[in-house]
Amino acid sequence: xxxxxxxxxxIKTLVKRLEALEREAPRNxxxxxxxxxxxxxxxxxxxxxLGATTFDMEVEMFFMFSATATLRDQKKRVKNxxxxxxxxxxxxxxxYDLKKHGAMSLEELxxxxxxxxxxxxxxxxxxxxxxxxxGELIDYPHLNFAGVAxxxxxxxxxxxxWFM
Amino acid sequence: MTDSALAETxxxxxxxxxxxxxxxxxxxxxCPGPMLEAKRAxxxxxxxxxxxxxxxxxxxxxxxxxxxxxxxxxxLGNLANDGFWSVYLQRKA
Numbered sequence: 178x179x180x181x182x183x184x185x186x187x188i189k190t191l192v193k194r195l196e197a198l199e200r201e202a203p204r205n206x207x208x209x210x211x212x213x214x215x216x217x218x219x220x221x222x223x224x225x226x227l228g229a230t231t232f233d234m235e236v237e238m239f240f241m242f243s244a245t246a247t248l249r250d251q252k253k254r255v256k257n258x259x260x261x262x263x264x265x266x267x268x269x270x271x272x273y274d275l276k277k278h279g280a281m282s283l284e285e286l287x288x289x290x291x292x293x294x295x296x297x298x299x300x301x302x303x304x305x306x307x308x309x310x311x312g313e314l315i316d317y318p319h320l321n322f323a324g325v326a327x328x329x330x331x332x333x334x335x336x337x338x339w340f341m
Numbered sequence: 342m343t344d345s346a347l348a349e350t351x352x353x354x355x356x357x358x359x360x361x362x363x364x365x366x367x368x369x370x371x372c373p374g375p376m377l378e379a380k381r382a383x384x385x386x387x388x389x390x391x392x393x394x395x396x397x398x399x400x401x402x403x404x405x406x407x408x409x410x411x412x413x414x415x416x417l418g419n420l421a422n423d424g425f426w427s428v429y430l431q432r433k434a
Contacts, residue, residue, distance in 0.1 A: 224373050231376040232411055279371040279397070289377065 206235040208335035210328060214243030216271040216283055222341045223286035223295075229337075230293040237335065238290075239328040241300035245307050247283070248299065250315040291318045298323050298331070351418040356429055359417070362390025368397045368425045375401045376408065383414070386432045391417065397425045405430060 207229040211222045222244075226236045240248060275282055281289065290297075296319040304311070304322070314320070332338040351359075363386035367375035375396040386392040394405060402419050405428045409416040417429040 227373040227377060231373065231380040231408065279369045279374065281371075281374065
């Protein structure tokens with residue numbers, strides 16, 4: 178094989194490898210796994226999510242276990258099999274004086290996240306475990322339901338992944 | 342990144358003399374408020390123009406410095422006012 182043909186082969190190989198790398202490269206995206214329903218955790222998760230949007234990053238949040246209750250709309254409460262149990266209820270509100278420092282409430286943070294295009298995926302199993310029906314959730318514009326494979330996939334596609 | 346790399350380049354009188362292309366009044370809002378407002382407002386600042394972000398949140402200064410570095414704008418400096426900061430940047434992109 179002469180030099181020129183060798184170079185062509187090398188270039189073809191390099192282009193193939195480069196295209197493969199580009200396909201697999203993580204996006205300018207943040208993936209957040211949110212498990213704790215403690216309002217301190219969920220507020221922080223939404224603040225980080227919003228911070229990422231100001232850097233033009235896409236954001237995917239995956240809600241599971243007690244964090245799922247955060248997405249519940251209190252006005253849409255449906256009687257469930259768990260009766261009057263507080264299981265699956267929204268956790269108590271945060272203890273800090275948010276208004277005094279101009280901090281946004283959890284509701285406001287969630288609304289801002291919706292406007293900023295933050296995508297929320299809810300663990301379907303968690304909905305069942307917590308006794309929450311889809312109709313009881315807030316009207317969030319970018320909401321869908323999935324399992325753990327979705328979470329693993331969104332993490333593998335993201336530049337940054339955090340678990341809160 | 343050390344703080345010295347983020348040191349402002351303009352003097353107070355130079356900053357005061359800047360012609361402002363867009364003012365963002367984020368006073369009274371806390372993180373992430375000022376950054377959300379800065380991101381929303383930057384499109385309304387002419388390219389090459391100066392944007393002034395007013396914030397009562399001390400954290401905004403370093404946030405804006407880092408945001409400029411990532412988004413391709415130039416951080417110009419900050420001034421302490423009565424109860425709030427004015428943070429200046431030049432829109433480059």
